[in-house]
Amino acid sequence: MRLFPLFADLKGRRVLVVGGGAVAERKVKSLLACGAAVTVGAPEATTELQQLHEQDVIQFIPRGFEPDWLNDIWLVVAATDDKATNRLIAGLATEKRLFINVVDDPELSTFQVPSIVDRSPLTIAISSSGHAPVLARRVRERIETLFDHSLGPLVALAAKYRTAIRQSRPNMRSRREFYDWLLDGPVAGALRRQQPLLAEQSLEKELAQTPTPAKGKVVLVGAGPGDPGLLTLHALRALNEADIILYDRLVSPEIRELARRDATQICVGKTPGENHHATQERIHQLMLEHASKGLFVVRLKGGDAFVFGRGGEELEFLRQHEIDYEVVPGITAAMACAAYAGIPLTHRDHAQSVRLSTAHFSKDTTPEDWAALAREKQTLAFYMGISQLDWLPGRLIAHGRAADTPFALIENGTRMNQRVLHGKLDELAVQARQHDFKSPSLLLIGEVTALAPKLQWFGTSIASQEVTSLPCESTAL
Structure with a gap:
């Protein structure tokens, strides 16, 4: 940002506008609307500015x-x-530590005048940092359609009763619930129908x-693999209602930015090499501690809570301690990363099933299990696989998977720095080291991954060598 x-707050405060043309006139009108004491200086001024001066609404200095x-x-x-002249004014204003806006020159400006959606006393401001005012105007046009004009009177009514609301709802959560009722219930409905007396009586x-106390x-929220656009509406609503957010290490900062500004965020992510059992116990205790105080706790997990997220264990703990809970599913990494890499997990001609696995499973997995993993015509998705690449491909090949089976290793899937490495299974470990792939990375193995070079649409693609691509045909599943 x-x-x-x-x-x-410019009410009664002196503001200088240098210039007397149409642009200056627009700025003056905006400043007058918020009560500023405006002085205009220019050799000449528009007719309307002159009239405002004659009416003693503004002060006008008729010179350079x-x-x-x-x-x-x-x-x-x-x-x-x-x-x-603009450059001179900007330099002098900066010396005096005055905020200045130079129209159409963001480099000389220390503040920008935003596009406004006016639902006074509710004001929504949109800024492009002065670089694309037309874009800001277009965004404003869209936002205008989202907010009814009755929001202004609703905010004014809330302001009138603010002290009474704080006194009757001293608990922060109950106060937020009251404001939710105010926005969504009969008060807002009455104001939309132009019935202000009924609205106030309802309040x-x-x-x-x-x-009610x-x-x-606790709400278990799946945050998906990183792109905030993949959050569900329920997930976004939970983030905006939370008092406490217990988030995993791999939850992206962009997603955490969407939470309530005054929510307490606590990182409870596990890191390689630490005692994961102790960390999980701490998570359990934090959920219990804060929920027992009557707080709204969001347990924010990367991907989906029920796919290698230990969500089941956490629900068992909450049920044991009689804590209310909900679950908001997230898009799990296999689905999202594959989609962002242009890889269909199933395909009528190439893969009739998908197996989700964590590469941290025991090396003592039975030969029958390995044989099942090594079968063709299926897609294997390995979570948390970077540390296992030295031995995993060899095990699959030893149990029957072809050495030239294509793979895709997806690093930072769905995020702006996503990379996808394509190659053949027997070269996976060498190529991953050569290109310095790091966690978080998802490994996909199977015939469908050969479609990725043709279907890729997001991020960077790296071909470790020429991979035999499958025909890209449009066939129904």
Whole structure:
């Protein structure tokens, strides 16, 4: 985030606008709307600016810029068509530590004027950091359609009763639940129907009710493999309601950014070499501790909680201690990483089944198990496989899998730095080391992975050598 989002209270504060044309006029109107005391300086001004001066709405200085105009000013807007003048104003304003916006020149500006969705007192601001104002305008147009104009009166009503709400709902969670009711219930409905008296009566009636004590709960949320766009709506809602978030090491920062700003986030991820049993016990105790206090706890897991995520163990613990829980499924890594690499996990001609496995299984797996893994016409998906690459391909080949079986090793699947290594099974370990593939990586083995070079659409693809590609035909499953 290059710019710090900030809403400034300019009521009664002096703001200087240098320039008297149409652009300056628009800036002046926006500043007047929030109560600023505006001074305009320019040799000439539009008719409307002159009228505002005659009506004592603004002060107008009818000449070119002078440095002493910056005295006793809070904010500056340079809206002249002379770049040298704009540059001079920007330099002087910076020396005085004044925030300045130079119209259409983000490099000289220390603040940008955003596009606004006005539902006063609710204001939504959209900024492109001054680089693409047309894009910001288009985003604003879309947001305009999402928020009913009754939101303004609803926010004003909430402000009127803010003290009463805090007194009747001292617990933070019960207060949030009240505001959810306010947004989704009869008060908002009455305001949409232009019935403000009924809305206020409904609010007062609800405030008079004794709130039910908040009961703690835990929600297991599957965060998917990294791309925040793959979160479900239920997952996003849970992140925005959580008091406590216990997140795994591989949950991406972009997903954690979507959580409530005042939620407490605690990393409980396991790292290679540590005592995983002790870490899991700590997770159990943290869930119990915070839920017992009546808090909303989100246990945020990479991928899906029920696919190599120990979600079942955590639910057993919660049930044993009579803690309420819910489960929000996530897109597991095999599905998402394969899709982002252009690999169909099943294909009518090449794979009739998929096996999900963790490469951390015991090397003492029975010969019958290995023989089943080595069968053709199936796709193998190995989670957490990087540390096992030196021996895993050899075991599969020894039990009947062809040495030239194609593979795809997907590093940071679905993320902006995704890489996919393609090759043949007997060269997997050497090629993975040569290209320095790291965790998190998902290993896919099977005939369908040869389709990836043709079907790839995301990230970087690395071919370890020429892989025999399968025909890319459109066939129904």
